[in-house]
Amino acid sequence: MMATNLAPGVHWVGAIDWNLREYHGYTLPGTTYNAYLVRGEKTALIDSAYAGFENQILGRVASVCDPGEIDYIVLNHIEMDHSGCLPTLVRKMPGIPIYCTERAKTGLARHYDTSGWNIRVVKTGDTLDLGGKTLTFLEAPMLHWPDSMFTYLAEDAILFPNDAFGQHIASAARFDDQLGKNEALAHAQKFFANLIIPLAPKVLKKLDEVGKLGIAIEMIAPSHGIIWRSYAGDILKAYIDWSQGVAKDKVTIVYDTMHGSTTMMAQAIAEGVMAEGADVRVCLLRDGRY
Ligand SMILES: [Fe+2]
Ligand SMILES: [Fe+2]
Structure with a gap:
């Protein structure tokens, strides 16, 4: 099983679920649960997948480094499609620090027996220095759950926004230009229409907030579907248009x-x-x- 490189020291180590046919109330051609490995002097794993996909995640990690070298876990969102591997990961790596929001900490305790877990609560602006790679956290409540947050990797200008900008599609393509712009945007639109649209005003506010930070965004690496590297500007603009109700004739x-x-x-x-x-x-x- 192989990882996919996004940038030096940044790897996709997610799981492909070819068989998922229904999720969030609509019909799917499968999906992916994207997890990412960021390696500086220390190594962080961002997000995971449903329970049962541990071997895919750890198998891809093993193509980059010994999974025992993971120093930190970043959990952008507690929904089971991103947190389900945590009990196994914590069992394999006892005491590993898990970075998440306060609401995520509360929610995790409702989903799992978290006694003994080393959970570290972060707020907007907090950073995790990996040595040569710096992760900055940005709370994103209700995009699309109360606990959601985005993680930003400054050195490579990569945003990890979890479900935001995602698409439910299972394919060999890892990047937007491999799948094709129109198909990628069509899947993103379907995802937006089914998950995000009731929260559209919050999307606009969050995008405005991100814009005011003045940070460069070269790549958007969501937790489902392809990674936006050639059309990051297009998906950002599409989210603004869809949130504002801009429609075709x-x-x-x-x-x-x-x-x-x-x-x-x-x-x-x-x-x-x-x-x-x-x-x-x-x-x-x-x-x-x-
Ligand atoms: Fe979610
Ligand atoms: Fe999700």
């Missing part, structure tokens, strides 16, 4: 009919929409032709 006509009369009306409306140069989709509410 597109009309969806949803209808039902008994004898086909409403079909005639729906088609007439669709013709009118097309004549104005807008996109249109006509959806009959049941199977069949009327």
Whole structure:
């Protein structure tokens, strides 16, 4: 099992779940649970996966270094798809420091028996110096859970925003330019529509806050799907547009009919929409032709 390099000393060591078909209430072609290894003089593992994926994560770590060399775990979000390996990891590495928010600490204790875990609570602006690599933490409550946070790696200008900017897709591609920009954005849009949209005002506020920090963002490495390296600016702009409700000129006509009369009306409306140069989709509410 192999890791994928993002930058010198920064590696994707996540798990691919080819079989997941339903999550967050929508149909999926699988997904990935992305974890990252950041190596300075010390080594940090950022996030993990559901329980059962430990061998994928540790197998990929082993292609870079002995897993026993992991000094710290950073947990950006406690939901089980990112924290599920923790009991195994802590059993293998007793006393390993786990960096997370205060709310994550409380939440972890509800999910797992955390007695004896070495949990270190961090706030926005706190840093973890790995020696040549510096992680800075940024709380992101309700993006998309109360405990969520982003981690920023200054030396390589990489943002690890956990679920934000993610996409549910299982593929051999690790980067946006390998999957293709349009497909990557389409999966990100589906993810946004199903998870993030009720929190759109918070997205705008957080992006504004990140913008005011004046930090460079060369790469966005979320916890699901591909890593944004060629189109990081595009996904940031897309999140702003989607949060502001910027929409295409597109009309969806949803209808039902008994004898086909409403079909005639729906088609007439669709013709009118097309004549104005807008996109249109006509959806009959049941199977069949009327
Ligand atoms: Fe989540
Ligand atoms: Fe997730």
